[in-house]
Amino acid sequence: MFEKNKLSSPIAEFNGVSFRYGNGGDVLKDIQLTLQPGSFHFMTGESGAGKTSLLGLLYMNHLPTRGRVRLFGKAVDTLSRAEKSQIRRQIGVVFQDYRLLNHLNAFDNVALPLRIAGVKETEIKRHVSELLTWVGLEKQIRAFPPELSGGEKQRIAIARAVINRPQLLLADEPTGNVDDAMAKRLLYLFLELNKLGTTIVIATHNQNLIKHFKFPQLHLSHGHLEYIATPATRSGNTTEDN
Amino acid sequence: MTKATDIPFAQDSSTFFICWISMLMVFLSVLTLAFALITHTSVENWHKNISGSMTVQIPTFTADGKERGDLVQTDIDAALGILLSTDGVIDAQILSESQMDSLMAPWMGENASTAELPLPKLIDVKINTDQLPDLEQIKADFAEQVPLAVLDSHRLSLAELVTLAQNLTRLTGLILLLMLTSMAFSVIFVTKSGLKVHRQVIALIHMMGAGDFYITRQFANRSGGLALSGGLIGFVLSLPVMTFIAYYLGNLTGGFIIQATLSARQWLLLFTVPLIATLLAYLTAAYTVFSELKRSL
Ligand SMILES: Nc1ncnc2c1ncn2[C@@H]1O[C@H](COP(=O)(O)OP(=O)(O)O)[C@@H](O)[C@H]1O
Ligand SMILES: [Mg+2]
Numbered sequence: 001m002f003e004k005n006k007l008s009s010p011i012a013e014f015n016g017v018s019f020r021y022g023n024g025g026d027v028l029k030d031i032q033l034t035l036q037p038g039s040f041h042f043m044t045g046e047s048g049a050g051k052t053s054l055l056g057l058l059y060m061n062h063l064p065t066r067g068r069v070r071l072f073g074k075a076v077d078t079l080s081r082a083e084k085s086q087i088r089r090q091i092g093v094v095f096q097d098y099r100l101l102n103h104l105n106a107f108d109n110v111a112l113p114l115r116i117a118g119v120k121e122t123e124i125k126r127h128v129s130e131l132l133t134w135v136g137l138e139k140q141i142r143a144f145p146p147e148l149s150g151g152e153k154q155r156i157a158i159a160r161a162v163i164n165r166p167q168l169l170l171a172d173e174p175t176g177n178v179d180d181a182m183a184k185r186l187l188y189l190f191l192e193l194n195k196l197g198t199t200i201v202i203a204t205h206n207q208n209l210i211k212h213f214k215f216p217q218l219h220l221s222h223g224h225l226e227y228i229a230t231p232a233t234r235s236g237n238t239t240e241d242n
Numbered sequence: 243m244t245k246a247t248d249i250p251f252a253q254d255s256s257t258f259f260i261c262w263i264s265m266l267m268v269f270l271s272v273l274t275l276a277f278a279l280i281t282h283t284s285v286e287n288w289h290k291n292i293s294g295s296m297t298v299q300i301p302t303f304t305a306d307g308k309e310r311g312d313l314v315q316t317d318i319d320a321a322l323g324i325l326l327s328t329d330g331v332i333d334a335q336i337l338s339e340s341q342m343d344s345l346m347a348p349w350m351g352e353n354a355s356t357a358e359l360p361l362p363k364l365i366d367v368k369i370n371t372d373q374l375p376d377l378e379q380i381k382a383d384f385a386e387q388v389p390l391a392v393l394d395s396h397r398l399s400l401a402e403l404v405t406l407a408q409n410l411t412r413l414t415g416l417i418l419l420l421m422l423t424s425m426a427f428s429v430i431f432v433t434k435s436g437l438k439v440h441r442q443v444i445a446l447i448h449m450m451g452a453g454d455f456y457i458t459r460q461f462a463n464r465s466g467g468l469a470l471s472g473g474l475i476g477f478v479l480s481l482p483v484m485t486f487i488a489y490y491l492g493n494l495t496g497g498f499i500i501q502a503t504l505s506a507r508q509w510l511l512l513f514t515v516p517l518i519a520t521l522l523a524y525l526t527a528a529y530t531v532f533s534e535l536k537r538s539l
Contacts, residue, residue, distance in 0.1 A: 059449065061449065081536070085451045088449060088450060090451075091451075093450075101250070101446070112450060116447060116450050116456060117451070
C-alpha cells in the first residue's frame with residue numbers, strides 16, 4: 001500500500017494558503033504547513049478558529065482562495081477528476097457531524113470505503129466486523145444511525161474513516177461525544193494506524209488527550225497557524241475548554 | 243431483503259416513475275409491434291396470391307347478340323397499345339385459340355374447340371408486382387378508346403392493400419421510435435432530479451474517493467432494474483390483450499385475410515421489447531449521470 005518514494009515526500013504542503021467562504025473575510029490567512037509522512041498532530045484553536053476549514057483543504061472539500069496546496073506531491077488545482085478520486089481514496093475523514101448514511105446500517109456504513117475501493121465482500125465482512133468489535137459496537141452492527149447515540153455514531157464514523165488504512169487520516173473533534181476512557185481507546189486506534197505509517201491530524205478540544213499523548217499541535221487563532229512542538233509548555237495558554 | 247444501495251433510492255419515489263413509464267411503454271410497444279408483425283405476415287400471404295398478371299376481356303358479340311367482326315381486332319390493337327405503353331406492364335399478349343382451348347378444357351373436355359363459342363378474346367397482361375401499373379389511368383384510357391374492354395383486376399386491388407399495409411408497418415416503426423424517445427426523456431428527467439435529491443450523499447461518497455463510474459453505475463443499475471421490472475409487467479399485461487385481439491380478428495375475417503398468429507421468432511422479437519426498454523433506461527441514466535458529474539466540481 002505504501003510506496004517508498006511517496007513516503008519520502010511530504011503528505012501535504014501548504015504554501016501561502018488563504019481561504020474564505022464566498023465573499024466573506026479570510027478564514028485562514030497565509031498558512032505555511034508541511035505534514036511529513038507518519039507524523040501525528042493535534043489541531044487546536046477556539047471554536048470558529050478555522051480548524052474544520054483547514055481540514056477541508058486537506059481533503060479537497062474546497063480549494064484555497066490564494067496560495068498552493070500540494071497533496072501527495074501533487075498540486076491540487078491541477079488534478080484531473082480521476083486523480084482526485086484516487087487521492088481521496090487514500091484519505092480517511094472523520095467529520096465533525098459524522099455524516100453517516102441513515103439508510104445504511106453500521107456495517108454498511110463502515111464498509112462503504114471498501115466497496116468504493118472494490119474490495120471483495122468476504123474480506124469486507126471480516127474487516128468490518130473486526131473493527132466494529134474493536135470500537136465496542138459488535139452488538140450494534142445491524143443498527144441504523146438514527147437508532148444510535150451520538151457516541152456510537154461517532155465511533156462508526158471513526159471506523160469508516162480508518163477501515164481502508166488511509167495514508168492520511170483527518171479527524172474533526174472525533175472524541176467530542178464519548179467519555180475519557182473511550183476517547184483514549186479511540187486515540188490508541190489512531191496510534192496503531194500511525195504505527196503502520198498513516199499520517200494523522202486530529203482537531204480536538206480535549207485537553208486531557210493533548211496532555212496525555214503529547215503530540216505536537218497545529219494551533220489556529222484568528223486564521224493564523226502556529227506550530228507548537230511541546231504541548232505541555234503551552235497548555236496554560238490555550239483556551240479551547242468548551 | 244435486497245442489498246441496500248449507497249444512494250438511498252428507496253426513499254425517493256420519483257425513481258418508481260421509471261417503473262411505471264417502462265410498464266406503459268412496453269405494454270403499448272408490444273401491442274404495436276405485434277400488430278405490425280401480424281400485418282407483415284398477412285401481407286406476405288397476400289403477396290403470394292398476387293400472380294403478377296391480370297386479364298383484359300374484349301367481347302366478340304354485342305350485348306344484343308350480334309357478331310362484332312373486325313371491330314374486335316381494332317379493340318384488341320387499341321387495348322394492347324394502351325397496356326404496352328403503361329409503366330409497370332411487362333408484357334401484354336392476346337391468348338391464342340389453343341391457349342383458350344386448354345383454359346376451357348376443364349369444362350369442355352380435352353378435344354373441344356372454343357372457336358365456335360361466343361367467348362370474349364382474352365389479353366394476358368404481365369405486370370411488375372413491385373411497381374404496379376396505374377389502374378385508374380388504364381381504366382380511363384379504356385373508357386375513352388375501348389369502352390367495351392373489361393379489366394379484371396381484383397388481384398391487383400389486393401396488391402394495393404399490400405402497399406397500404408406496408409405503409410402502416412412503417413408507421414408503427416415511427417410510433418415505436420416515438421415511445422422510446424419519450425421513455426428516454428423521462429429517464430433523463432428522473433435521473434437529473436435524483437442527482438439533485440441525493441447530492442449530499444453523492445458529495446460524501448465522492449469525498450471518499452468514489453469515481454464517476456462508481457456513482458454512474460449506481461444510478462444506471464437502479465434505472466435499468468426498475469425499467470426491467472416495469473417492462474416485464476407491461477409485457478405480461480399485453481399478453482391477454484393480444485390474445486383477445488387475435489381472437490377477435492380471427493373471428494372477424496375467418497382467418498382469410500388476417501393471419502393472427504405469431505411465429506416463435508416473432509415472439510422472441512416481442513420479448514426483446516422489455517429488454518430494449520431496460521437497456522435504454524440503463525444507458526440513458528448512465529449518460530445523464532456521467533455528463534452531469536463532469537459538469538460539477
Ligand atoms: N460553509 C461556510 N460558509 C461560510 N462561512 C463558514 C462556513 N463554514 C465555516 N464558516 C466560518 O468560517 C470560520 C471558521 O469556521 P470553522 O473552520 O468551522 O472553525 P472551527 O472548526 O475551528 O470551529 C467561522 O467564522 C465560521 O463561521
Ligand atoms: Mg469545526
